[in-house]
Amino acid sequence: MPSLRSLAELVRAPAALSVPGDVVAGGAAGGVLGPRTAGLAAASVCLYWSGMAANDWADRDLDAVERPERPIPSGRITPPEALGVAAGLTAAGIALAALAGGRRALAVALPLAGAVWAYDLRAKNTPAGPAVMAACRGLDVLLGASPGRVVRAVPAALTVAAHTYTVTALSRREVSGADRALPAATLAGTAAVALSASLPAARNGRGAAAAVPGALAAWYAAGYGAAQARVAADPSAARVRAAVGAGITGLPPLQGALAASAGAPATGVVVAAFAPLARRLARIVSPT
Numbered sequence: 001m002p003s004l005r006s007l008a009e010l011v012r013a014p015a016a017l018s019v020p021g022d023v024v025a026g027g028a029a030g031g032v033l034g035p036r037t038a039g040l041a042a043a044s045v046c047l048y049w050s051g052m053a054a055n056d057w058a059d060r061d062l063d064a065v066e067r068p069e070r071p072i073p074s075g076r077i078t079p080p081e082a083l084g085v086a087a088g089l090t091a092a093g094i095a096l097a098a099l100a101g102g103r104r105a106l107a108v109a110l111p112l113a114g115a116v117w118a119y120d121l122r123a124k125n126t127p128a129g130p131a132v133m134a135a136c137r138g139l140d141v142l143l144g145a146s147p148g149r150v151v152r153a154v155p156a157a158l159t160v161a162a163h164t165y166t167v168t169a170l171s172r173r174e175v176s177g178a179d180r181a182l183p184a185a186t187l188a189g190t191a192a193v194a195l196s197a198s199l200p201a202a203r204n205g206r207g208a209a210a211a212v213p214g215a216l217a218a219w220y221a222a223g224y225g226a227a228q229a230r231v232a233a234d235p236s237a238a239r240v241r242a243a244v245g246a247g248i249t250g251l252p253p254l255q256g257a258l259a260a261s262a263g264a265p266a267t268g269v270v271v272a273a274f275a276p277l278a279r280r281l282a283r284i285v286s287p288t
Contacts, residue, residue, distance in 0.1 A: 005285075006076040010056055010085065011049035012288070014281035015248050019048045021255025021271040022137060022160060026144025028262035029153035036147055039100025043109060044140050046093030051116040051136070053086035058120045066175050090117070097143065105146040112139040130168040134161040156258045159196045163254060166190055167247035170231070174241045174288060183231035183243070190228060194221035197257040212265040216257035216272050223250040223275070241288055248287045249278035 002010075020041035027033040027040070056063065056072050057079055064073040071077040077085075090113050097109035115136045123132040138161035145153035166186035173182065198217035227246035231239045253272040260268030278287070 002071070002077045002081060006071045007085070008285050010071045010077055010082060011052045011089070012285065013049070014278055014285050015052070015287035016045045016048055017274045017278040017281070018248050018251040018255075018287075019044050019140070021252045021259075021274065022140040023144030024264075024267060024271050025156045025160065025255045025258040025262070026141040026146075026153040027148075028144075028259040028264040028267065029141075029156045030145030030148035030150060031152065031262075032145060032148035033264060033267065036100045037144060039096055040105060040143055040146070043093045043096035043100060043105075044143060046089045046096060047109070047113055047116055047140075050086045050089035050093060050113070051120060053082050053089065054117060054120040055124070057082040057086060058124070097146075101143075101147045104150075105143060108139060108143045108146045108150070112136060112143060115139060129172065130165045133168040134165040137161050137164040155196075156262070159193055159258060160251075160255070162189060162196075163193045163247070163251065166193075166228075167244055170228075170240055170247065171244045171288065173235075173237070174244060175237055177237040178231060178235040178240050180232050180235055183228045183235060183240075187225055187228040187232065190221060190225050193254065194218065194225075194257075197254055197261065199261075209260075209265040212268055213257045213261040216253045216260060216268060219272065219275075220250060220253035220257065223253070244288050245282055245286070249282050250275055252278065 023037060023041040023044050024033065027037045056070060060072045060079055063070045068074060072079060072082055094106070094109050094113055097105040115132060119129065119132045119136060123129050138157040141157035141160050142150050142153055166189045169182065170178070170186055194217040198214040224246050227243040231243045252274040256268035256272030259271055
């Protein structure tokens, strides 16, 4: 039986701290933050972990050459075990979504699960890969809004999807390194994402609460942006991997900004506070 450490590496356990914020941002935008949000967040984590396990199962032959230290090529987890973990987590995620949010949540969870598997099995190494992964994260935000008016969460979903597109585009150069044009483009995208997350703050009145979205968006842009700037200066594979990790573990401040912009500043600050913990855990188990 695989060890807990090996399973944690297979599913990139620390990266899951970047996932509940999608649902919270969606729930805030949809006006349905509440007890059901926790169940939908748990469903989201299961689906995320399933995608990580399916990714390693699909890439097992390539990883044997490029990343032999990963759980499958190192022999710590067998391919059937990894596939079983992925399938089991997918089923758990769909079931949790149905229990927490009913038919409306199930209507989002099913295409989300399908998009996760489509990315891992077909789209990842194609030009459509970043767009499919972005769709996964966008649907994750909509999952949080599913008990209410999903359409109200579309802007937040598009913002998180745009961020995800930049991270995925960078991740395709984690082994080979990148040219300087790529981090320049993703850095411009990050600036636009941060601006998008901070703009709605004007709708939330005056005072300290109105400043929260902008402050959290700036935190997001500073952390992820600095990592991309380092790639622009030195586009080596190691720098690219670091930027991808920063994009994953630095997502909570963006999600927090979106939640705050939707009228939940205190919740947004709590979500953003997951970022430092995610970075610490990433030193133990890689999020990429």
